[in-house]
Amino acid sequence: MANGLYVHSEIGPLKKVLLHRPGEELLNLTPDDLERLLFDDIPFLEVAQAEHDRFAEILREQGVEVLYLEKLTAEALDAVPGAREEFTNQWLDESGLKGKAARAAVKEYMDSIKDTKTFVDKTIAGLRKEEIDLPANSSSLLADLVGSDQDGETDLLIDPMPNTYFTRDPFAVVGKGVNLNRMFSVTRNRETLYGKFIFKYHPDYKDAPLWYRRDSAYHTEGGDVLNLNAHTLAIGISQRTQAGAIDQLAQNMFWEKGDQCEIDTIYAFNIPVSRAFMHLDTVFTQIDVDKFTIHPGIMGTLQVFKLTKGAQQGEVKIEEMNDTLEHVLEKALGLDQVKLIKCGGGDPVAAAREQWNDGSNTLCVAPGKICVYQRNSVTNDVLYKEGLDLLVVPSAELSRGRGGPRCMSMPFAREDL
Ligand SMILES: NC(=O)NCCC[C@H](N)C(=O)O
Incomplete structure (x- = not known):
């Protein structure tokens, strides 16, 4: 475990997991911004934090080491001279801020925060206009004069990142490396910056090989990636993950980084593009050696592709194997039988209600x-x-953010089965 990462399954005893405790970003959510920021309601922060603390405590009671994204990022930024400056500049580039004067004022404000963990929390929380002394209209740039209001009236200078507590999605640990994702939405893609700096500068994680990069052409998210075993991945082709991202991943895992990556088979599941089926892990998760929980909407024949390493340099073989989820999982895991347990039991009303709440x-x-x-x-x-x-x-x-316990966690280490 040279770089502290080791994940070869979905079910091996969990040793280390990354969470983010919801913070002030939830206090910058307004009804008008919910859809754009991919949130469904405004949570009561104090209660959300208490629930999240209980989640972390449950994991610790099971012997799991709980890491926090904000703490690891702060440690990474403090570990290398210039890293915080580099982070600040990139965060500003991706913040949606318009105008040089506004950028300079925000930079000065962020630089004035001494404690790096407080600084990281602030980058997640977003910024209200009232927090910054914007220079009077002395600029010669139209962008400074009009500011960010050109996209509609808003009291925010920089959007919050309310989905950061879904640590499953911006990157995914596979084996001893990481898929550092390019995410589907502009708003969530900013969350991948934290992973970028953790895996670049954190003393415990900086040597991690990247199987995917955030500057890639196609989008993909960690909720679509299931580690079936050391050699086999399941990935959703979904609202959040494009087929092109899976081609790229196969190239990197089988060939470009084939000397470091143990994955030799990828099953790509083509699932419907809708919010209820947002990621593969909203549709099924593995709960035991031969058991999965599933959304009943995924029963029936599915379009599935099996990608394996070809004989020629750079070749990836693709086999279409349309079959039921049950049969595909049996083949992928080499089991005679798997059991699929339906969300809501057999009750369609309970299934729809409880699927909505993960x-x-x-x-x-x-x-x-x-x-x-x-x-x-x-x-x-x-x-x-x-x-x-x-x-x-x-x-x-x-649950108001539309993600469950798997979405709220990114395993860094699991014991082998
Ligand atoms: N893996 C997951 O299903 N994550 C849940 C993400 C919910 C978040 N509100 C989103 O729309 O991206």
């Missing part, structure tokens, strides 16, 4: 032991009767 998005901490949202009582009852050991996370507020 009933099939679970975090497995060991085979058969999973974190679930408390509010999904119908699904949880079914899982309990199937013999699963449930670690129940309070979820009244956390």
